[in-house]
Amino acid sequence: MAQLVVDLSPREESFQLKPPLSMVSSRIPEGLLTISLQRVQIHTGAPPYRIQVMISGGDPAQLVVLRDALHRIMMGTRGQPLRPLHPNILQDCEPLLPLSPEQQRVTDLALSGKSIFFTGCAGTGKSLVIKHILRALPAATTFLTASTGLAASALGGTTLNAFAGIGRAEGGLQGMLKMASRPDAAKRWRTATTLIIDEISMVDGGMLDDLEQVARSVRRCKQPFGGLQLVLTGDFHQLPPVAKGRQAMAERKFAFEADCWESCISACMLLTKVYRQADREFVDILSAVRRGRCSRAILDKLQDRCGRPLGMVDSILPTKLYTHTDDVDAINSRHLAELSGEAVRFVAQDTGNPDTLKSACHAKAVVELKVGAQVMLTRNVSAKRGLVNGARGVLERFVGNTIRLPVVRFASGPEVTVGKERWTVKSGNRVLATRTQIPLACAWALSVHKSQGMTLDKVEVNLARAFEGGMAYVALSRARSLEGLHVSGKIHPQALQADPKVTAFYAAMASR
Numbered sequence: 001m002a003q004l005v006v007d008l009s010p011r012e013e014s015f016q017l018k019p020p021l022s023m024v025s026s027r028i029p030e031g032l033l034t035i036s037l038q039r040v041q042i043h044t045g046a047p048p049y050r051i052q053v054m055i056s057g058g059d060p061a062q063l064v065v066l067r068d069a070l071h072r073i074m075m076g077t078r079g080q081p082l083r084p085l086h087p088n089i090l091q092d093c094e095p096l097l098p099l100s101p102e103q104q105r106v107t108d109l110a111l112s113g114k115s116i117f118f119t120g121c122a123g124t125g126k127s128l129v130i131k132h133i134l135r136a137l138p139a140a141t142t143f144l145t146a147s148t149g150l151a152a153s154a155l156g157g158t159t160l161n162a163f164a165g166i167g168r169a170e171g172g173l174q175g176m177l178k179m180a181s182r183p184d185a186a187k188r189w190r191t192a193t194t195l196i197i198d199e200i201s202m203v204d205g206g207m208l209d210d211l212e213q214v215a216r217s218v219r220r221c222k223q224p225f226g227g228l229q230l231v232l233t234g235d236f237h238q239l240p241p242v243a244k245g246r247q248a249m250a251e252r253k254f255a256f257e258a259d260c261w262e263s264c265i266s267a268c269m270l271l272t273k274v275y276r277q278a279d280r281e282f283v284d285i286l287s288a289v290r291r292g293r294c295s296r297a298i299l300d301k302l303q304d305r306c307g308r309p310l311g312m313v314d315s316i317l318p319t320k321l322y323t324h325t326d327d328v329d330a331i332n333s334r335h336l337a338e339l340s341g342e343a344v345r346f347v348a349q350d351t352g353n354p355d356t357l358k359s360a361c362h363a364k365a366v367v368e369l370k371v372g373a374q375v376m377l378t379r380n381v382s383a384k385r386g387l388v389n390g391a392r393g394v395l396e397r398f399v400g401n402t403i404r405l406p407v408v409r410f411a412s413g414p415e416v417t418v419g420k421e422r423w424t425v426k427s428g429n430r431v432l433a434t435r436t437q438i439p440l441a442c443a444w445a446l447s448v449h450k451s452q453g454m455t456l457d458k459v460e461v462n463l464a465r466a467f468e469g470g471m472a473y474v475a476l477s478r479a480r481s482l483e484g485l486h487v488s489g490k491i492h493p494q495a496l497q498a499d500p501k502v503t504a505f506y507a508a509m510a511s512r
């Protein structure tokens with residue numbers, strides 16, 4: 001059953017539909033339409049009101065018809081024009097998992113208009129909550145960003161720098177103000193009502209303070225962050241802000257250390273239930289690693305349980321996670337070269353700004369594949385069939401003459417001809433660039449940074465060269481189970497340390 005939240009806000013007066021809300025029927029050009037209203041949220045307070053209606057149906061395309069009809073019905077009953085339709089909806093028809101009560105509470109708070117930070121261990125559903133929030137808020141004024149292009153593109157957003165229009169944030173605050181005041185960027189800042197930032201652990205606190213000043217200046221509003229609603233999420237025990245060199249590493253600040261944090265964030269919420277792993281023992285080990293409390297005994301248990309290499313399942317090898325991209329590239333190139341047979345090159349068709357695509361698109365400009373290659377999907381193709389971002393398989397053959405397409409046998413069972421997919425890089429509802437490419441990548445090895453946010457069935461982790469706290473936690477927590485995890489080599493002690501500032505931040509949050 002596909003579900004969709006239709007946004008009917010902002011409205012200047014309260015919603016007239018009263019219980020029973022179960023059915024709305026109306027004659028529309030397509031015939032008699034009956035919409036089942038699953039949930040109506042009316043956030044009261046001062047107008048404009050925010051109203052979301054969840055509708056459901058078997059066929060995503062049908063939902064779009066329902067959505068349009070619902071708008072028309074509303075227009076009829078209210079007798080006044082509604083704002084333009086939610087432009088995201090056509091792309092957002094993939095059904096979402098329903099939220100747990102604690103995830104729903106976070107979502108409701110975000111939809112009430114409050115600026116919030118929500119956090120939780122890896123696998124507690126932070127990304128799922130973002131997807132629900134995104135579907136419920138107006139696309140034209142809601143901007144989804146993340147610290148890295150990869151994290152942003154996984155959810156269809158842009159980098160925080162791209163939203164802010166500040167390029168690489170060089171030239172200090174004055175430089176940022178100048179860039180953010182250019183017409184395009186200033187328009188974005190002024191139309192935005194909600195700014196979502198994912199993977200906030202990787203955003204530097206100093207940069208957040210600079211952006212806060214930019215927001216007040218460009219939006220000409222003295223309120224914190226220029227009156228913009230902030231929805232921040234991430235886990236500060238995962239990867240910290242990127243810093244090159246010792247000095248930069250010593251100077252970097254976490255976002256919660258930003259001067260503006262207290263005035264901008266009115267609620268911090270914690271998601272507690274882990275969904276990625278079901279095994280209690282594994283969840284406890286991961287929790288100890290996350291908090292930097294990995295005793296010798298826990299480490300021994302981990303290396304003992306996960307010391308043996310994982311076998312091949314249906315000729316699919318485990319994904320190797322390395323901390324350095326030179327290791328990753330070397331492993332993938334070596335394995336691809338070792339395969340005999342013709343290499344087929346897939347060259348992307350792009351529109352829009354090439355720089356945007358380079359920094360923010362998950363798919364590569366050129367993907368080279370061979371029969372026998374270990375591959376991974378780089379986006380969700382069909383959640384129903386288990387063909388989701390990160391799903392692993394082996395390339396069986398190519399089909400077609402003029403347009404050749406790979407046939408992949410996935411670990412989840414099906415043999416699938418993988419067609420090209422389109423990636424869209426958006427800023428609010430404005431399309432900046434698109435790339436059409438095969439949604440596959442070689443997956444003998446991946447970097448720990450790239451693996452953040454993924455779920456992997458079989459994974460081999462190498463942390464011998466780890467150089468940051470959080471790396472071990474991010475890498476190990478990608479696995480669903482201890483049976484699907486192999487820890488190769490020694491774990492560098494650096495990887496197992498939790499930053500004391502992060503530990504203190506979470507302790508303070510828990511005591512509130």
Ligand SMILES: Nc1ncnc2c1ncn2[C@@H]1O[C@H](COP(=O)(O)OP(=O)(O)OP(=O)(O)O)[C@@H](O)[C@H]1O
Nearest residue numbers: 098099100121122123124125126127128275276453
């Ligand atoms: N309410 C839920 N019911 C069932 N499964 C869920 C629920 N919430 C999340 N999951 C599943 O748990 C897994 C992890 O979810 P998600 O990626 O959203 O977590 P996360 O907190 O963003 O993780 P990370 O910090 O590693 O990025 C996914 O496979 C997701 O589908």
